[in-house]
Structures are given as C-alpha cells and as structure tokens.
Amino acid sequence: MSEEKKLFKVTIDNITVEVEPGTTILNAARQIGGEVTPPAMCYYSKLKNSGGKCRTCLVEVAAGSTADPRPMPKLVASCRTTVMDGMIVKNITSERVLDARAGVVEFLLLNHPLDCPICDQAGECHLQDLSYEHGKEGTRYEFNRRTFKKHDLGEYIQLHMTRCILCYRCVFVADQLTNKRAHGILDRGDHAEIATYIEKSLDNDFIGNVIDVCPVGALTDKTFRFKNRVWFTKPVDAHRDCSKCCGEVQLWMRGDEVFRVTARKDEWGEVKDSTKGGPGWICNECRFEKKDAKDWTIEGPTQVSRHSVISQGHYVNVVKPKETLPDVMGGRGPKLLMNIHNVSEVNSPEIELSKIAGPAHSDDFKNSLDNGK
C-alpha cells in the first residue's frame, strides 16, 4: 500500500518550496535555484559522506519546524542538515550568514596562491566564483602563504597542492569509484595535504574523475595543461561507445581539435547523470586518450550556465539562472573580490610559463611583461 508521502514545506529566503523528507536544506535550496542557493565547496551530491567541511554553505535556521519553531542557536551547514516541516531558513537575507560566509571565504583564500592567471581552472574555478560573490575586497593576511612540494600523480594528473582547499572530494572519489585508493589526506591541521606519501601514480580506470570534482585547480588534466585557456575552447557534448563508462562527455574544442575531455556538468558544477542512469563518471580512456574528434560522435554545443566565465565568450546556448536576487536582497549586488578580466591579458602566448619559479602571481606577470621581451 503506497501511502502518499507527505512533503515538507520549507521556506528559504522568503521563498517556500515543498520537498521530500530527508532532503537537506542545500538541496531544497537548489530546487529553488538562483541566489538563494548557498555555495557549496565540499558537498557533492554524487559522493557519499561529502560535505560539512568547507562551511561556505552555512545558513541560519530561524525556525526549526512547525512543531518546534525555535531558532537554532548556531548557523548550520545546509549541506548536512535535513529540513523539517515548516522550517524557516535564511541564507542571503541573513546578515549573520553573509558575515560568516565572508569569513569562510577569507579563510579559504588565506593560503590560496591566487595564481589564477596561470591556473588551468581559471574560468571554471568554484573558489573564484565564490570569492567574486561572497568575499570581501582583499585579504587582511600579511604572512607568507603556505607552500607545498609539488606532487606528481602519474602521467595524467597534476596536483598543485598549494591550491587545494581540502574539500576531501577527490578522496571520496577514490574510495567510492575505484577499488584501491592510493592518495589521501596526510598530516593534520594547516599542514594537511593531499598526497600519496611516497611517489605513486594514480592509474585506476576511474581516478580521472578527481579532476572533475576538484572545485579548484589543485587537480588538473596533464594532457590538457597550459594548452589553452578554458574560455578559448568551446565545449560540445559528445559520446562514444565505451566498455568501461557511459562514454558521454564534453569535448573542449578549438576548431577541429579536441583539447580536453571532461564529464558533463550540471548547473551546480557536478557531474551530470548519464542518459543511461546513474552519475556520468567517465573512464580514463575516454578522458585522456581520445583526443581525436573522429573518436567521438558530436551532439552539439553544450549548454553553459551564464554563471560561468566561460559564457563570457561566444556561446549561444547560455542558460540564464533564475534571477531571485532582486526579490530577496532589495537590489544589493554581490561583492567583487578579484576580477579575472583585469589580469587576463597576461595570458598572452609570449610568456614562458615554465620560466616562472614557483607559483606565479599576477604581479609576476606584470613584471615579466614590463621587463619586456
């Protein structure tokens, strides 16, 4: 006897939505979409046990439920807190949340190299988006940033630990998608790092997915590295018959050349479900070894969220996210921390990236430009 399931009513930033019991606040907010959705740097709906760590998704619970309408004393991680019927949540309508979130962003950027000009992830980096929208201008940190030895994770994957925000997503990928995890979190506290301890290459068939889940440019595709800035390439949906994975991918092309292959992403930056059902994780072969357009059946241009810098280029199928901001914020706009366009001219081809010692900063580029070749 299937009894009709009772849905829970939850109100987030004055917008009410009905969701299944057991839904987290974050996923309820994603059903509404737009700016009322808290940013999530560590939660990943397709990875079990993820979330709770970065604290960017903190929200205020103004009323716990209809039955117990008391507010929760502390801000809660929306990605790990389930809704109750009649819960009232404040995200961008809460000064406390905005203040705490600005703090979290500042903490996350504290030791981040901000080497966006030379980072492969620039343009599709969630940290960059986050600091755009929720950060304060500039940092008050006056100490040397933490640095790490570079780690080589084999022929396919490059690890730039200095950029890592310790979201643990890549560890969950290795645990949940591969049968043998070879990398993990070593050390603790502010020395904690992603590593293999002794040099080891990550070569499991599905390990390449760590690149897709990494919210920053810490794990990048070596077969793509520095070949091109992501916004100069054009994403198209494509597929092939693959015995290991769903074979449904995005090709990042310029002209007829395939520069990079990734899984398809949804509007939250997560790997989309494949048309065959289940998350559309892709295998290493599809990702790293099929760099010829002939390997693929091209379906057409990918829909790119307008949210992304990539869409600043020349794409047609831009999806416009729901504009809820004016409704809930009384016209107040997001704050700008760092405008990638101000520094993007440094991405000119005459700069020899390998000549720059250590992680590069935009200043390095200015100097090397001034010193003129």
Add this chain to the structure above:
Amino acid sequence: MEGLLLSLFTFHFSLFMVPFSEEKLAKVQEIIARYPEGKQKSALLPVLHLAQEVHGWLSAETMDYVASLLQLEPIEVYEVATFYSMYNLKPVGKYLFEVCQTGPCMINGSDDIVDYIKQRLGIGVGETTPDGLFTLKTVECLGACGYAPMMQLGKHYKEHLTREKVDQIIEECRKTAGQLN
C-alpha cells in the same frame, strides 16, 4: 586470510624494516581480537606503536608492512601515521627529549629548559646530536601541568625540571647508552 598471506609473500623487505618477531605477531593477533570481526583496522594505532618500538621511527616500508598485517591499503596507514604527533616519520636519536612548552609549562619556565638543553647538547629544536644519541623536540601539553616544567623521555615523564635535573638526565642517558654498547 588468503589476501593476507599473499601480501606477505609479495612484500619486499628492506633495510629499514624488520618484520615482527613471533612474539609481536602474537601480540598483533591479541589486539585484533579485541574488536569485532572484520574491524581489524581498529588495531592500527596500537600496531604502529609496536612497529615504532623497533627502530624508534616508522619508515614507509614499515608502514607498508603494517598495512599488509592488517589488510589495509598503505595510504590508510600513511594517513593515520602522519596525523598523530607521536609517530616519528624520520629517524630520531636514541633518547628523544620532548619538552612541553604550552601555557602552564611556559609560565613555569619551560623556555629556559629548552634553551638550556639546546646549549648543553649543542643542537636546535628538531635536531639530533651527531652521535645519534639525543633528539630535542618541543611538544604541546602532556598533562603534567602541575609538575611543570616537564618533558617526555621514552615511556616516562621527567617532571619539575631544573637545569641540574637536565644535567642529571643527560648524564644517565649517556651512561646507559655506554653500557649498552
């Protein structure tokens, strides 16, 4: 069990790794038996302590050996060994002086004790004397705040430290080391 034997056979023993003695292997089994079936990972911290007794530190080879004993992936052992401050991941001197420097010890003069040890041994914090006898480390509160200043030396605490007491301790260490050789 099959996997266990296999991993033992395929394992390459190296210089920094002595496989456990019969007695130690029996101890490992005894520890594993404390936990529910299949939860032998729980034995990891105690077994790493046992492993460290051999050389005073944990080499990658030793950790791999522990992984094979407990049927774990090596990375699971590295993750744990690097998390806890008591596991030495580099060789240390025969006598490891771990001087507490947290608030309660600091207000009772631990800085002076650290300076004095540095001067006596001619080494800095984190260094080992050339003869390999002494390593000096500073640590955070060891739960002996009422008996400050203090340090850990092997299994035991040396408390109410003074310069004279430090002299005595160094002397004793040198003596026992001499007798052992």
Add this chain to the structure above:
Amino acid sequence: MGVKLLLEKAHVEGIRSYEVYRREGGYRAVEKALKTMSPDAVTEEVKKSGLRGRGGAGFPSGMKWSFLAKPEGVPRHLVCNADESEPGTFKDRYLMEFLPHLLIEGLIVSSFALGSNATYIYIRGEYAWIPDILEQAIAEAKANGWLGKNILGSGFDCEIYVQRGAGAYICGEETALIESLEGKRGNPRIKPPFPAVKGVWDRPTVVNNVETLAAVVPIINMGGEEYAKIGVGRSTGTKLISACGNINKPGVYEIDMTISVEEFIYSDEYCGGIKNGKRLKACIPGGSSVPILPANLLLKTAKGETRYMNYESLSDGGFATGSMMGSGGFIVLDEDQCIVKNTYTLARFYRHESCGQCSPCREGTGWMEKILKNIDMGKGKMSDIDLLWDIQRKIEGNTICPLGDAAAWPVAAAIRHFRDEFEWHVKNPQECLTRNYGLANYADPLVIPA
C-alpha cells in the same frame, strides 16, 4: 576537610593493588548493582545523583545514558574518554595512576547499566606507562571474577580493553575519539548522527570521561539521592580540580562544590596561595579553552558576590564577566606573567591540534597564532588586536566541532579583559621584550601591598 568520594583512599598504602582496594571496600558497587539492581535502575540512580559529565561540557550523565539507542541484536559500547589533553588538566591521569581499580569498578557498573559487553578505555598515547597499570588492574579484576563471562552469576559478560592514542588533543572530542578507536585519523564526525545512535563501528555508543565513570562507584554505594545532597544546586557531588601555575601547592584536589574560589586558591588545604608571595593576576579556571578571568572578576562576580568553585558560579556573568568549570584544569597566573605570551602559547596549541577538516579552524587558528606571536615579539600593530577579535568571532560557532570555539574563547577573553596589555605591547615594542606589563588595574583585590 571537605567530603572525599573519589580520592578518599588515594593515600592508602598499596591501594593500586586489588587486595588492598578490595579490603578497603572496593567492588561493593559491582556487587550491589549486579546482584540487586537492574541496568535501568543503575541509570536511574545516576540520573538522581545529578552527576554531570566531568570531561568539560557538564552534560547530565544519567540523561546521556538514557538516550542510548537499544536496537534489537546490535551490540552497544561504553567508551571511557581518557584522552585528557586540555592544557591545565591532569586529574584523570591521577585517578588512573593511583586508583586504577576505582575506574575499573566504575566501568563495570556503567557497562552493566548500558549493556556494553566490550568496553574500551581510550587513553592519550603520551601516558605510555598508565596502560600497564590499568591492564594489571583489569587482569586482577578478571582473576577475581569481576570481569569476564557471567559476572557474579548475573548473566552479564564484560571485557575491558585499553587503547592508546598517539598524540592528538582532538581525539578527546568524542566523535574524533571514536574515529581514532576505529583506526582512523582523528577527524570529528559531522553530527547528527550522534554516538548514542551511531558510534564506534556504527553501533550505539556512550563516551564518558574517566572521572565521570569513577563517580558512578560512590553514587551506587551511597545512592543517587545521597550523592545529590553533596554540593550545591546543579553542581552535585565532588569534582576533581587539577591546579597548576604559580601556586604553592600544584596538584589534584577533590572539592565539594561549595567552597569559594578564594578559599581554593589561598587555603593550605588546596593551592596554598600564590608562589613566592606574589600577587594573583589572572586565572583560567577550567582548562585552557575557558575564558581567562582577571583576579577581580575571579574572586568576585561582576555583581560583587563571592565566586564559588561550581558550574553555576564560575559561569556567572556569561562570557562577559564569567568563565566556566570546564574540565577542572585550574591555571593560576601571578603578577609576573604576560597575558599576551600566555595567549600566544595557547593559540599555538590549538593550531597544532586542529584536525584541519574545516576551513575556519584550520586557517583561523594558524592566523591567530601568527598575529599573537608578532604582538608578543613587539612586532604587532594596533589594528592586529581588532583583527584578532574579528578572526576569533568568525571561527566561533562556525566549525564542525567545538575545538574551533575552544581556540576562539581564550583569545576573545584575553582581549576582552586585558586589552590594555595588548596595546601596551604594541606601543612599547622594545620594552615588552624585556619586562612585563604587570598587574595594572586588575590586581588581586585581596592582597594590598605594603
């Protein structure tokens, strides 16, 4: 002399051995519980006693026990938290070292109440000699029929195991402890689920402090109601205080919670006054994470009333003018101590002990340490003080586990009560390296200098 329930026999010659402990009335509580009471009746006595957790949070223990989920066919576990790593705290060590059988007895009775057939003592790794003492006591108890199968014919089976940690303060947090017991990194879990539902190996688990579990022995022996008559208000029974710092008689004291802070510091029965005849400057009354109080607010509340050594009185005034009982680590600072330096060492401690899982604590603790070090070294700026305040504010309440709060509170309280000292450091970058700020206007109101 106040009432002694835990340490009464501490000085009896040979009390560490089973024979002497038994001769002095040991294991009566096990007899009483297992022969004459049901597990729920034991829990009921603990509830009546008003016993509050002695590990720091002060949560009512009986209530905690009654929350334990009891699904059919799923084993449950009691875990004794002997990680004791909060700076200033060394009371559990004293109990385990000198009265091991008292703890074992408390563990047997508590395991019976909770239905734990395998109970674990998780002890900090640095206390490397204590597991031997405890294992000896366990073996003796077992040899005498207090542990093992069908104890005293009650049908109750119980084993106790000692598990050593390996150097991590965070493993005192109960879910980090559980992770560590499972052989993992000590990363606190994200709650819910709570240990009472899903603890070690996903089984329902109760984690209690050493002292809490030892206190179950006198509670069962004298009855919960009698126990509740000792002390005052919701601070029932006795509490172990480990006193350290600049006092004449550092050590572990058992108090009934009716004595005043002044008596505790100055009477010969306890701390015996400030060392070398100096004056009291400040005190951290409940372990390093609780707010530091200047002498004037320590001995008297903001309302001018006498402050007592109990949960309610120590927290009178909230964080604005009060502090907390915490773990009972009582750290006394005399007039020669530098608040900036002390705060810096504590900030360094929390940075060192952060597990690194969540960003506010991982990044914020290191940032605070660096700024405090600068101020201590005479390299600080005025704006650093406000910056520190802002950082601690952004850590507090926004982290996965309370270590974030524990790191934020000492910094907040130091700035709140000793801001002038921080400013003096900034204004006198040279002088602050060679001398201390001294007492200023928060001098001990009791001792008027000649």
